[in-house]
Structure formats: structure tokens, C-alpha cells
Amino acid sequence: MKAKIHVTLKNGVLDPQGKAINGALHQLGFADVGEVRQGKYIEVELGEKDKKKAHDAVDAMCRKLLANTVVENYRFELD
Numbered sequence: 001m002k003a004k005i006h007v008t009l010k011n012g013v014l015d016p017q018g019k020a021i022n023g024a025l026h027q028l029g030f031a032d033v034g035e036v037r038q039g040k041y042i043e044v045e046l047g048e049k050d051k052k053k054a055h056d057a058v059d060a061m062c063r064k065l066l067a068n069t070v071v072e073n074y075r076f077e078l079d
Contacts (some may be wrong), residue, residue, distance in 0.1 A: 003044040004043055005044065046058070055078060
């Protein structure tokens, strides 16, 4: 089973990387680009076959290591 995890900054948290990307896109001629928010994408291969146990394990991974839940949100899918 594979977990596909998306981690993004919470609304209201400053995103300097997003601002830098936005500025670079404007310099490259993409004037119509509005706000840019940057995040991370993580794939984790799991040996667990039980979907509920896999879900609980990935949720714990996100809370304990993969996301800083003070300033970041996370969501994931299991395939």
C-alpha cells in the first residue's frame, strides 16, 4: 500500500518560498499569476494490508514527523 501525503502551510502563515516563486514567475513573464503557496508531497510505501491500520499509522507519521501541525495542514490518500 502507498500513502500519498500533501503538506501545506495553514492559511495566515507567511510563506516566503511562495512569495519567491511568485516573484520568479512574474519575472519570467507570467503576469497573471496570483498568490503562490508552496508545500511538500511525500510518498511512503507501507507493508500494512489493513487499510484502517495503515490510515492510523500514516496519520501518526504526519503528526509526529512529516508535518509541523502548529503551522501546517496535511492530507493523504492510500492506494
